[in-house]
Amino acid sequence: MSNYDIKDSKLAEGGRRRIEWAEREMPVLRQIRERFLRERPLAGVRVSGCLHVTAETANLIKTLADGGADVVLTASNPLSTQDDVAASLVSHNEIPVFAIKGEDNVTYYKHLNAALDHKPHVTMDDGADLVSTLHKDRRDLLPQVIGGTEETTTGVIRLRAMAADGALEFPVIAVNDAMTKHFFDNRYGTGQSTLDGIIRATNMLLAGKVFVVAGYGWCGRGLASRARGLGANVIVTEVDPMPALEAVMDGFRVMPMEEAARIGDIFCTVTGDLNVIDKHHFEVMKDGAIVSNSGHFNVEINIPALDAMAVSKSLVRPFVEAYDLKDGRRIHILGEGRLINLASAEGHPASVMDMSFANQALGLEYMVKNGKKLERKVYSVPEEIDREIARIKLLAMGVAIDTLTDEQVRYLNSWQEGT
Structure with a gap:
């Protein structure tokens, strides 16, 4: 061949x-x-x-x-x-x-x-x-x-x-x-492997960090849950009121990205949309902020806008690029903005x-x-x-579950029996 x-x-x-x-x-x-x-x-x-x-x-x-x-x-x-x-x-x-x-x-x-x-x-x-x-x-x-x-x-x-x-x-x-x-791959798989990729790329301790999750779909749910499990202070950003409400009820802080950008230490997008982290977000981020993506395409982060803002950039670790800005701040992009769980880890x-x-x-x-x-x-x-x-x-997995009896099947398929 x-x-x-x-x-x-x-x-x-x-x-x-x-x-x-x-x-x-x-x-x-x-x-x-x-x-x-x-x-x-x-x-x-x-x-x-x-x-x-x-x-x-x-x-x-x-x-x-x-x-x-x-x-x-x-x-x-x-x-x-x-x-x-x-x-x-x-x-x-x-x-x-x-x-x-x-x-x-x-x-x-x-x-x-x-x-x-x-x-x-x-x-x-x-x-x-x-x-x-x-x-x-x-x-x-x-x-x-x-x-x-x-x-x-x-x-x-x-x-x-x-x-x-x-x-x-x-x-x-x-x-x-x-x-x-999506219940298992997106929630448990993405949740674990994304953090694995971020940690392998940066070797940073997540405990005590402000970790911003953009999107609270199944991937976002898993990522937020596991970041909290490692001791991070997790913020969720959303555009849909239903998952935003769910995130609040799950105990996470929810706010617009423009507010989160000012206080986040580590960011990760999992939305499937473009420019979720944009120029005006970069403009207010902390010095040393780490920005990553675990959605399919790297368009979730507006890297061309960051390129235009930067006076220089350099590879400071494998899969970690540092963008030096005119005001002296430095912003780090992981894995070229591509799927970090596969760029620096094993998926x-x-x-x-x-x-x-x-x-x-x-x-x-x-x-x-x-x-x-x-x-x-x-x-x-x-x-x-x-x-x-x-x-x-x-x-x-060696897990057994119950089976409905004939009587239970009949009951579930009938309407005659009431209170």
Whole structure:
């Protein structure tokens, strides 16, 4: 196999060990993989995946290949690739990978197009860059696409906007909307891995710091909870009154970003929107403020505005850039404003990605079987798939639950019996 682009094939053995370590914490995906090996439900299906190239993703890709799929993989973020994992997939599994950690924007889109050269029947996306490129630049490939799956909030937002505009040319399953994804991956996975990335990048003590979380969706909930658990004084900023009220009731201070910017020590955006931290926020931040992002794209922080304000900038630690301003203040940006949990750490723990990627595998199987009957819009993961994943996960954890009796089922489905 010669058609791939990775950093160094000599890293493959380390990648294999990393993949095997992750697999131990992914019992749901392992069970799906065993069935896929027997049934081969994806035989003959070409799949182009645009995902974070991590050990957990490798186990998903191997599962799809064992199900008969012809898979290629490219990175969904320039800083999220684990180069040893990419090398292992190429060397040990003969799966074409186009991903190098730290690749520039030109290379990133070159890799996206290499994945589309595979002429996919199904796309797997994390952020909708693959689908967007397909619709804008590679429309000749659209007629053979059955459908796709989307991993993350930002991508689902983009795809729903495409569907609303009548631009989406095939159905997509929003894996992100599955309860077994956003309840666990977003809340527990993002919460833990984001703090892991911030701490690895800075080696700072969070206890006693004012930690500002922008956005109180599932990712924001997890991040705020875990920052408080480490002793930080947590502030939440929001634009939606419902999650803002929830944050207040959960015991957090809630205020506009312009107020929080004046008192925060560490900032992290998890909104999916752009310019959440903007020029006027930088203008009032403390000297030494640390700014990071755990939303999919680095547009959540207006880095061009900070660039224009700075008289100089320098890399003071790996993944920590210092911007020196005219008034003598210094502001630090972590991981180029990209996903800090993947830029300087290893992303979500395998045990939560187990459920997310189980949704990907079963969602893709569902799309192959049903895609031609579906409309050109964004669909939620079928509830029966979501519940089955939860059931298998509990079984793997050794947790038993009750079962309704026939009498209880009848009662819940009747209306005659009252007080």
